[in-house]
Amino acid sequence: MTQPDHTTLTGEQVRALVDRYASGPLAEAYAHLDGVAEPALTEVPVLTKDDFRAALPGTVARARDARFGSLVYASGGTTASPKLSLIPSHMFVRDVAAHWNPLTADDVLLNYDTPGLLSSAHNFFNGLAEFTGAVSVPLGAVDDERVPAWLDTVESLGVTAFNGTQSQIAQLVRLCAAAGRKPPAFRKVLWNGEAFSASAAALVREQLPDTELHGIYGSTETWVIGHNGLGCDLDTFHVLPYQHIELDEGMILVTNTHPDCLNPVLRYRIGDRGTWVDCPCGRPGPALRVHGRDDPQLKFLSILVTPQEVAGAAHAVPAVTGVQVVMVDHGAAEERMELLVTLAPGTDTDGAVAEVRHRVLTDVYRLGFEVAAVPQAFEVRAVERLWVNPRSNKTPLLRHRSGSDTEETWNGNA
Structure with missing residues (x-):
């Protein structure tokens, strides 16, 4: 399976991307491309999380000069030294929704992703609901012992959709089963953040047999890379048009070509392995199957x-x-x-x-x-x-x- 044609980058596009980031902490990494009118993407060095951290001051400076506001989120690290990332305050919601938006205006979304602590997904799903015209219930994660009481409240609101990580989804379903009650009548579950395990998928299918599963894949540095939905395998994602994916001996390299992208993600090594496959949903063109981390030993x-x-x-x-x-x-x-x-x-x-x-x-x-x-x-x-x-x-x-x-x-x- 080959790289999808719609994300092939021309030398002119690569030159423009290099010029965008060839200043500040990354200047030395791109110096060898000075004077090259149309460099190939493979001539651009691969960026790692360490490179990303070093480029943070320059990223903040670029954000201050942008025509839009920006948000700071953490992609990992510790509370004393988090790995920070900046994205536009519009969170690419409109761009993502043009290709993936399971919500409709009559949905009531229970937003179970963690708010605060520089976590990004909670705000994104609130933004997706606002863009769609849906009602958002931004509850956030709830301690296990308080789940039954909160479920009474959210069910009274007529929730139709739920978003969270697969761990949160599975735990909520388990708690309902342990309490002898049915989970809320979610028509749709929107998931993100981690791979959907076989055991969690089996549990959801058993307890919520009529619920649709819709997932997104990405990172805080690159933002949403791809999406899946009805008929798709849970480990397979359709790549957004402005995300360019390379597979270097199975390692996933991401280049975000969106003009509003603030982070230096030229050939960014996201840390996962993947292959191109045909998705069973029937959507034309190859899809990206994610196999897990690329540095697991x-x-x-x-x-x-x-x-x-x-x-x-x-x-x-x-x-x-x-x-x-x-x-x-x-x-x-x-x-x-x-x-x-x-x-x-x-x-x-x-x-x-x-x-x-x-x-x-x-x-x-x-x-x-x-x-x-x-x-x-x-x-x-x-x-x-x-x-x-x-x-x-x-x-x-x-x-x-x-x-x-x-x-x-x-x-x-x-």
């Missing part, structure tokens, strides 16, 4: 493993519904790997934990051999719920922590 007990390999082996046990890999004191002599698993109701916990341990140590290349020498370095624990990032409401596959950390959030039930 980690060294543990002298061997290279990926969290995906470990999780895949654990998911081979039928009772397992969720997996999270926690590296404790990673890189230290006493490093450990904790494998947190959630199990189907009624499962024999001890038996399932033993089966998961055996399966992972048998199936993941050399892991069993290395752990045999230090059995305390690998532990499997059954938990009620995997750890969810409280800012983004995503469930990461891999987490790192210190062995001295005694926070409650690490007991798997937070």
Whole structure:
């Protein structure tokens, strides 16, 4: 499958993009293109998150000179040193809605994405509802114990649609099931922020069989890259016309060509891997299938493993519904790997934990051999719920922590 023709960039377009960003912190990166009238995109260096961080002062200066306001959002990092990004205050809503807008004017949208803390999705979905003429209920994420009371309120408003991460969607459905009540009658679920896991999709299909799933894919740096909807595979996205995608040995490189783009995202390495495929929805042209992170390997007990390999082996046990890999004191002599698993109701916990341990140590290349020498370095624990990032409401596959950390959030039930 080849690159879609509609996003091929001409030398003239590349020259204009380079001129836009060839100042400030990135000047040296583009100096070799001085005097080249129509450079090829492949002559432009690939940008990483470190390059992006270095270019932040210049990005802020460009935003001050723009003809529109701008918003600052965080794409990761820590609260002490967040990775910051700027986008136009219009959030490209009109441009996205021209190609993806599941809402109609008679919808009432329950906005469950986290507001504040420099998180971006909450504002975007409020903006999408406003653009559409729909009613937005900007509730944000709610603590588990308060969900039933809030559901009574939002149901009285006649909600028809819901947006959030797949972790939030699945958790809301689980809480309804545990309380013996049906989830609100959502006609549509709009999701973003993380891949839709097979277990979450199965849960939603079981509890909300008539609900449409509509997703968007992107990052805070690039903003929305692609979208999917009815008939699409959940890991496959149709790329917006102004987003140029390259696949460099499977790595996804993004160039946002929109004239209002503030961030320097020329050949930006987003951190995922992908391939071009034909989407089963029948929409003409190739679609982008996202396979996961492009830098997944980690060294543990002298061997290279990926969290995906470990999780895949654990998911081979039928009772397992969720997996999270926690590296404790990673890189230290006493490093450990904790494998947190959630199990189907009624499962024999001890038996399932033993089966998961055996399966992972048998199936993941050399892991069993290395752990045999230090059995305390690998532990499997059954938990009620995997750890969810409280800012983004995503469930990461891999987490790192210190062995001295005694926070409650690490007991798997937070």
